[in-house]
Amino acid sequence: MRGAVVLSVNPGSRSLKAAAHDGSGARLWAHRVPRPTADPGSAVAEIVRRLASAGLTVSAVAHRVVHGGPVHVAPERIDDELVADLRRLVDFAPLHLPGDLDSIEAARARWPDVPHVACFDTAFHATLAPAAHRLPVPDGVTALGVRRYGFHGLSVQHVVDTVPGLGRAVVAHLGGGCSVTAVSGGRSVQTSMSFSPTGGLPSVSRSGDLDPEVLLFLLDRGWTAADLRGLVDRSSGLAGMSGGVTDVAELTARAAAGDPDCRLALEVFTTAVATTVAGYTAVLGGLDTLVFSGGIGEHSAPVRAAVTDRLRHLGVLVHPTAPVPGDVSRHGAPVRTLVVTADEERVMDRAARELLAPALRAPALSAAAPGGAGAPGVRGRPVG
Ligand SMILES: Nc1ncnc2c1ncn2[C@@H]1O[C@H](COP(=O)(O)OP(=O)(O)O)[C@@H](O)[C@H]1O
Ligand SMILES: CC(=O)OP(=O)(O)O
Numbered sequence: 001m002r003g004a005v006v007l008s009v010n011p012g013s014r015s016l017k018a019a020a021h022d023g024s025g026a027r028l029w030a031h032r033v034p035r036p037t038a039d040p041g042s043a044v045a046e047i048v049r050r051l052a053s054a055g056l057t058v059s060a061v062a063h064r065v066v067h068g069g070p071v072h073v074a075p076e077r078i079d080d081e082l083v084a085d086l087r088r089l090v091d092f093a094p095l096h097l098p099g100d101l102d103s104i105e106a107a108r109a110r111w112p113d114v115p116h117v118a119c120f121d122t123a124f125h126a127t128l129a130p131a132a133h134r135l136p137v138p139d140g141v142t143a144l145g146v147r148r149y150g151f152h153g154l155s156v157q158h159v160v161d162t163v164p165g166l167g168r169a170v171v172a173h174l175g176g177g178c179s180v181t182a183v184s185g186g187r188s189v190q191t192s193m194s195f196s197p198t199g200g201l202p203s204v205s206r207s208g209d210l211d212p213e214v215l216l217f218l219l220d221r222g223w224t225a226a227d228l229r230g231l232v233d234r235s236s237g238l239a240g241m242s243g244g245v246t247d248v249a250e251l252t253a254r255a256a257a258g259d260p261d262c263r264l265a266l267e268v269f270t271t272a273v274a275t276t277v278a279g280y281t282a283v284l285g286g287l288d289t290l291v292f293s294g295g296i297g298e299h300s301a302p303v304r305a306a307v308t309d310r311l312r313h314l315g316v317l318v319h320p321t322a323p324v325p326g327d328v329s330r331h332g333a334p335v336r337t338l339v340v341t342a343d344e345e346r347v348m349d350r351a352a353r354e355l356l357a358p359a360l361r362a363p364a365l366s367a368a369a370p371g372g373a374g375a376p377g378v379r380g381r382p383v384g
């Protein structure tokens, strides 16, 4: 093991992932806690227990925070002020931010003497040009912070960091939430999620974009804001169309067995992904690389096939049985198609080290010294 150990905590909507790296970038430990069975506080408690049995001492903790709003566009050291600021942003991402904040508070309580860093999923999209982030509403609404932010930026950053020669690329991050991002010169130029992670494509249990009149139509019929939020965030998307199936492997198996609802759900979903990818080729002026990532993108060959079958005219030709992760393009295909394992934790690790350097280069204290001497602001603590 080389240098200080940084723990990365990534609360996704369907699982909480955590990983510990050393200063050389080596992954020392990783764990995934499924959701929604575990609340963030108990998920952090489980991480603490498991890190303790792995004998690791943490010198800093990096947290994925889904929304940074208009102001937080780069990794930041977490203090009470930032937490209070993020609490004021909860309405921007009500499905994620309360859990993100619970997870931060649980980790800060457990490791009060080490620095905690917020890594924003929106930050990668800070490069969007006005024509990409402006929503077509009057200035008075924009002034409230209503604009396109974009999400899954840490996952797209990992693709940019690890795939050489991306060129004009589209990254389809299909996980609990699903989004597609157009990347040019390593920067985000367009992305499907918008003001919150509820917009854009349908996700596992989110509606994605709806004609706004649908919500007003329901409002006029007595639905409350909470009812509408439950509808768009929890009971729509693939699950909403299939009678509640959130396991996409089960959904595709049922569709293959002829279940009409599951077949329709998959068709709606994969058509939305494919047409968004195709649309982004107009923004990019072509397509060199198509990347699938996230739990569905990495593991569901039927979903990938249904998407890529609709993109053959653009030169997306894939080998149906190519091993994943990796290059799944057919030999000589004009577009390179890749499956990349999402690794937000690695991106967060690097971001935290960059922010905290040079303090992190100092060795972590071993075992028993809470509050003891050490590098300024970076005091290692025993875990467990
Ligand atoms: N083998 C698989 N086949 C199809 N879908 C899968 C498979 N494994 C995981 N998934 C799907 O991936 C989704 C979760 O993706 P993930 O990226 O882990 O979510 P998050 O990070 O948002 O919590 C779930 O809907 C799950 O059904
Ligand atoms: C932004 C978002 O949708 O995140 P997740 O996929 O973890 O739900």
Ligand SMILES: [Mg+2]
Binding pocket: 012, 013, 175, 176
């Ligand atoms: Mg995720």
